[in-house]
Amino acid sequence: MNIWRRGLASLALGASLMVASLAAMAAPVTQLGFALDGSGSVSTSDYNLLRGGLTAALAGLPTDGSVEISVVAYGSGTTLVVAPTVLTAASLPTIQAAITASAKANGSTNTSGAITALSNAMTGSANFADPGTRSIINLATDGFPDSQSAAVAAAVAANAAGIDGLSIEAIGSGVSSPSALNNLAAIAFPGPATILALNSTTIPNPLGGSGSWVVPVSDFTALAPVLLAKVQAAITPVPEPASLALFTVALAGLAAARRRA
Numbered sequence: 001m002n003i004w005r006r007g008l009a010s011l012a013l014g015a016s017l018m019v020a021s022l023a024a025m026a027a028p029v030t031q032l033g034f035a036l037d038g039s040g041s042v043s044t045s046d047y048n049l050l051r052g053g054l055t056a057a058l059a060g061l062p063t064d065g066s067v068e069i070s071v072v073a074y075g076s077g078t079t080l081v082v083a084p085t086v087l088t089a090a091s092l093p094t095i096q097a098a099i100t101a102s103a104k105a106n107g108s109t110n111t112s113g114a115i116t117a118l119s120n121a122m123t124g125s126a127n128f129a130d131p132g133t134r135s136i137i138n139l140a141t142d143g144f145p146d147s148q149s150a151a152v153a154a155a156v157a158a159n160a161a162g163i164d165g166l167s168i169e170a171i172g173s174g175v176s177s178p179s180a181l182n183n184l185a186a187i188a189f190p191g192p193a194t195i196l197a198l199n200s201t202t203i204p205n206p207l208g209g210s211g212s213w214v215v216p217v218s219d220f221t222a223l224a225p226v227l228l229a230k231v232q233a234a235i236t237p238v239p240e241p242a243s244l245a246l247f248t249v250a251l252a253g254l255a256a257a258r259r260r261a
Contacts, residue, residue, distance in 0.1 A: 029065075029066060029067065029068050029086070029127045029130065029132075029133045029134075030066065030067050030068070030133070030134050030135075030136070030234060030235050031067075031068045031070070031084070031122050031125065031127060031128065031133060031134065031135040031136065032061075032067060032068065032069055032070070032136055032138065032231065032234055032235075033069075033070040033071070033072070033118040033119075033121065033122050033135070033136070033137045033138065033163075034054060034069075034070070034071045034072070034118075034137075034138050034140070035071075035072050035073075035074060035111075035114040035115065035117075035118055035137065035138070035139045035140065035141075036050055036051070036054070036071065036072070036073045036074070036081070036099075036102070036140055037050070037074065037075075037109060037114075037139075037140055037141040037142055037143065037171075038050075038073050038074065038075050038102075038103075038104035038105035038106065039074070039075040039076075039105065039106065039107060039108060039109040039110075039142075039143060040075065040106050040107055040108070041109070041142055041143045041174065042104065042142055042143075042220075044104060045220075046142070046219075046220040047104045049220040049221060049223060049224070050140060050220060050223065051099050051100055051102065052100075052224070053220075053223045053224035053226075053227045053228075054071070054099055054140075054227055055096040055099050055100060056224055056227075056228065057224070057227040057228040057230070057231045058087070058092065058095060058096060058099075058231065059092065059096070060228050060231065060232060061087055061231055061232075061235065062087070062235070063087055063088050063089045063091075063092055064088075065086050065087070065088055066087075066235070067086070067087040067235060068084050068085065068086050068087065068122075068125060068127050069082055069084070069085050069086075069087050069095055070082055070083065070084045070085070070118060070121045070122055070125075071095075071098070071099055071102070072114050072117045072118050072121070073102045073103070073104075073105050074105055074109075074110050074111075074113060074114035074117070075104070075105025075106045075107035075108065075109070075110065076105065076106070076107025076108045076110055077105060077107070077110060077113065078105075078110060078113045078114050078116075078117040079102070079103075079105065080117060080121060081098055081099060081102040082095050082098050082099065083121060084121055084122060084124070084125035084127070086127070108146045109141065109143045109144065109145055109146050110145075110146055111139070111141065111145035111146065111147075111150075111151040111154070111187070112145065112146070112147060112150035112151045112153065112154035113154075114139065115137065115139070115151065115154040115155055115158055115166070115187075116154045116157070116158070118137050118158075119137070119154075119157070119158035119161055119163050122135050122137075122163060123135075123161050123162055123163070128162065134164050134165075134207060135162065135163045135164050135165075136163075136164060136165040136166070136167065136206060136207070136234050137158065137163055137165070137166040137167075138166075138167055138168070138169070138230060138231075138234075139166065139167070139168045139169070139187070140168075140169045140171060140223070140227070141168065141169070141170065141171065141175065141184075142170075142171040142172045142174055142175060142220075143174050143175060144174070144175065144180065144183070145183075145187075148183055148186075151187050152186055152187055155187045155188070155189055156189075159189050159190075164190075164207055165189060165190060165206035165207050165212050166187065166188050166189050166206075166212060167188055167193075167206045167212045167213055167214070167215075167230065167234075168184050168185075168187065168188050168213075168214045168215070169214075169215055169217050169223065169226055169227070169230070170184050170214055170215070170216045170217065171217045171219065171220055171223060172217070172218070172219050172220070175216070176216055181195050181214055181216060182195075184214045185214045188206075188212040188213065188214055189212055190206070190207070190211055190212055191211055191212070192211045193211055193212045193213055193214055194210065194211055194212075194213045194214075195213070195214050195215075195216070196213050196214065196215040196216070197215075197216075198216050198217070198218060199215075199216075199217055199218055199222050199225075199226060200215050200226070200229075201225050201226060201228075201229035202229070203215065203226075203229045203230050203232075203233040204233055205233045205234060205236045206233075206234070208236070215230075
């Protein structure tokens with residue numbers, strides 16, 4: 001009987017530790033920032049596909065207040081389309097309407113400006129101050145940055161400001177060459193960034209420990225499922241090392257309980 005009681009105690013301990021570990025994994029808010037390339041090389045129909053793909057992807061996210069959305073449209077300049085807004089059932093239609101109404105920027109491809117604008121918006125949000133918040137920028141582009149060095153510098157500055165990750169969809173033949181993809185991978189963080197398979201929807205969380213990524217997309221018609229997979233990956237919980245240790249202890253407690261029973 002005493003052995004059985006000790007086994008139950010170990011089982012209870014293991015269960016409580018697992019609950020604690022799962023609670024530790026849950027981040028208060030995941031900030032998702034989207035930079036939409038509306039430069040001159042993007043046609044109006046393609047920009048409509050980009051906007052439509054993002055609005056559809058956002059509909060697949062939880063509306064329980066655990067996600068915050070920011071959106072910047074860019075060409076030669078940048079426009080804040082959606083200021084940091086917590087995603088709820090009430091705010092989702094407003095966010096989608098703002099994206100749908102956003103004008104195509106035209107002009108050149110000011111990638112550095114887009115990264116900086118998103119970084120400033122996201123770090124200026126009240127949610128950013130929470131130590132549990134994770135912040136990820138997503139860049140959807142069909143072309144080379146105006147300045148590769150400026151884009152890399154903007155990404156480095158965003159990371160230094162507290163943005164945790166930056167991932168990229170490289171859309172179309174203009175950015176499909178190995179050199180173009182490698183240049184975009186140099187902007188993504190944390191490194192080393194991986195170049196995924198064409199039109200891949202098997203997308204890891206860029207904060208999952210294996211580095212960020214660039215996914216080549218054949219054209220704008222193939223973008224929507226990639227964006228959906230990207231946003232789903234971004235909200236996948238990433239265990240902290242301490243949580244993993246607690247989970248290991250919990251499993252050991254459960255195993256001990258079974259043996260003693």
